Amino acid sequence: MSDLAHILDAGVSGAAAISAGALTYAVRVPSCSWLAPSVFRGSDTRPAIALTFDDGPSESTPELLEILSRYRAPASFFQCGANVRRLPGVAREVAAAGHEIGNHTDSHALLALKSSSFIYRELAAAQESIEHSTGVRPRYFRAPYGVRWFGLGTVQQRLGLHGVMWSTIALDWKRQTPAVVSRLLRGSSRGAILCLHDGRVLESRPDIGVTLQTVRELLPKLMERGFHFEKVTDILCPTKN
C-alpha cells in the first residue's frame, strides 16, 4: 500500500474540508466508523475469537476447510465475486461446511476515490455471485485493503450489509509462519477478530502455505489457552451463551 498516501492526498484536494491525517484515519484505521459503520471486535463476554479469511475462494480453500473441521472451528470467509465465479464449487463447500460467507467486493477493488455508483456495482455484483453459487446472501462486508470511502455507508445500507474490520491482521501474505503465529497470539483476546487470507486478491492457484501452516499451529495453541471460535454473527452478540 505504498501509494496509498498519494491516493489519499489526491482525495483530500477533492474533499478539502478535512485534513490528510483525519482522512487517512477515517479510511484506514480499523476501529474508525466515520465513512461507513463497521465493527472491529466482538463481545468480550466469552473467551471467543472470530477467525476471518479474505480473498477467497481459492484452489487451496478446501485444505483450510479440512484443518478447520479437524478443530471443529467455525469461521467467516469474505469472498470476492470474481473468485466465486471462478470456483463456485469451492464457495459452495465453504457454505456447506457451516462457515459464514461475507462480501469482499467483486474484483477486490480499492474503493478510495471511487464514485458511489462504482462502489454499489462492486458490492452488488459480489452479493449476486455469492448468492447464486452458495444460496447465501451475505450480511457482512469487509473493504479490500481495509479502505473505506465516501458513499460506502449508504451502499452498505442499501444492500443490508454491515462493515467488519479486524482487531489484528495476520500479514500472512508477506511474513513467515512463526512471525504470523506470534502476531496473532499477541492479538488474541476475548472478542478478537483475526484477519487472514485464503486467497491472494484474484490470483489463480495462489500460494497460501503460510496461512495454512499458521492455522495448523495457531488453533491448538488458542484452544490450550481456553479460547473457542465463533462466526462473526455470533461473536458480535453479547448475550450469546
Ligand SMILES: [Zn+2]
Ligand atoms: Zn482482500
